Amino acid sequence: MAMLNVEDLRVYYSTPLGHVKAVDGVSFEVREGEVFGIAGESGCGKSTLVHSLILRKPPMVHMGGRALFKGRDLMTMDVRESRKIRYTELSIIPQYAMNALNPTKKIKDIVWDLAREHGRTDREEVEKLLRERLEMVKLSPKVAEMYPVELSGGMRQRATMVVSTLLNPDLLIADEVTSALDVTTQRVVIELLHYFMEEGIVKSIIFVTHDLALLDKIADRIMVMYAGKVVEIGPTEEVINEPSHPYTQLLLNSLPRMGVQYKKQKLKGIPGYPISLLNPPKGCRFYTRCPYALDKCPHVEPGLAKVSEEHYAACHLLGGED
Numbered sequence: 001m002a003m004l005n006v007e008d009l010r011v012y013y014s015t016p017l018g019h020v021k022a023v024d025g026v027s028f029e030v031r032e033g034e035v036f037g038i039a040g041e042s043g044c045g046k047s048t049l050v051h052s053l054i055l056r057k058p059p060m061v062h063m064g065g066r067a068l069f070k071g072r073d074l075m076t077m078d079v080r081e082s083r084k085i086r087y088t089e090l091s092i093i094p095q096y097a098m099n100a101l102n103p104t105k106k107i108k109d110i111v112w113d114l115a116r117e118h119g120r121t122d123r124e125e126v127e128k129l130l131r132e133r134l135e136m137v138k139l140s141p142k143v144a145e146m147y148p149v150e151l152s153g154g155m156r157q158r159a160t161m162v163v164s165t166l167l168n169p170d171l172l173i174a175d176e177v178t179s180a181l182d183v184t185t186q187r188v189v190i191e192l193l194h195y196f197m198e199e200g201i202v203k204s205i206i207f208v209t210h211d212l213a214l215l216d217k218i219a220d221r222i223m224v225m226y227a228g229k230v231v232e233i234g235p236t237e238e239v240i241n242e243p244s245h246p247y248t249q250l251l252l253n254s255l256p257r258m259g260v261q262y263k264k265q266k267l268k269g270i271p272g273y274p275i276s277l278l279n280p281p282k283g284c285r286f287y288t289r290c291p292y293a294l295d296k297c298p299h300v301e302p303g304l305a306k307v308s309e310e311h312y313a314a315c316h317l318l319g320g321e322d
């Protein structure tokens, strides 16, 4: 069953030079019980996409499409209702999670403010839950009495994860939460997210990263974005082992793989640069960097073509509908 249904979503930034088409006709669903990975290079629109689900403020503008979360459109929901569902139904661990907590308050006060805003009245009960959750992420219950600045980066990261999930949100969005971390801490964060799912604290996760190979460890399905568009979507195993879009193939080739020695890997960057989203080409947005570009690629936008039952890619080489 789909928890989130995003249909032809367009979210732009309004600038003096025109609209930056950061999310431009994106459709996907997130099912109950799955980890849905979103990958792509910096600037492809991943953050804009997930942040638009939580809060849109200028210069971000919703230009069209819907995002049905448990049947309600997040794009037209009023501010009061979005506030109400935040943390209880839909929650985000932000990109800069280590600095996301209010530095002037103790962890227990940050948590109490949040719980109270969502109708909790028993402070003792909330603090007991906080201590339990801190232990769950291998932090001392004493952390509740501390200010964020007293915690190391890794501890702050885990404390933010506790705060974001304290009220058992159905859908948790993790936006580049592992990118600033070393490999060991990355593994801890991924194990914790799995644990939150196993314990029923969260029902589904959207995991956003520029590191496609990392999704192998966590995601059930993957969506690859390029320049505001979906280029490939499918089950993790298929996207990682049999990528169909030239961009996904090059992206996988450009990333170091865990467990493989650097000397044995031949890493190749993707030649060229991403296009400007102020004035993107009419056809395929990847054609300027694609080694297989056909004559029609600059002019005709490729639709998503079926690769297998659940696997689609937007490339003319696959011969799908234009």
Ligand SMILES: Nc1ncnc2c1ncn2[C@@H]1O[C@H](COP(=O)(O)OP(=O)(O)OP(=O)(O)O)[C@@H](O)[C@H]1O
Residues within 6 Å of the ligand: 013, 014, 015, 020, 022, 040, 041, 042, 043, 044, 045, 046, 047, 048, 049, 059, 176, 210, 277
């Ligand atoms: N406030 C803004 N005003 C104008 N353009 C913006 C703004 N914020 C982001 N953009 C542009 O929107 C596009 C998508 O950016 P976004 O941050 O969503 O990408 P991303 O894939 O999440 O990258 P990163 O991982 O670096 O955050 C980029 O071209 C970016 O320059």
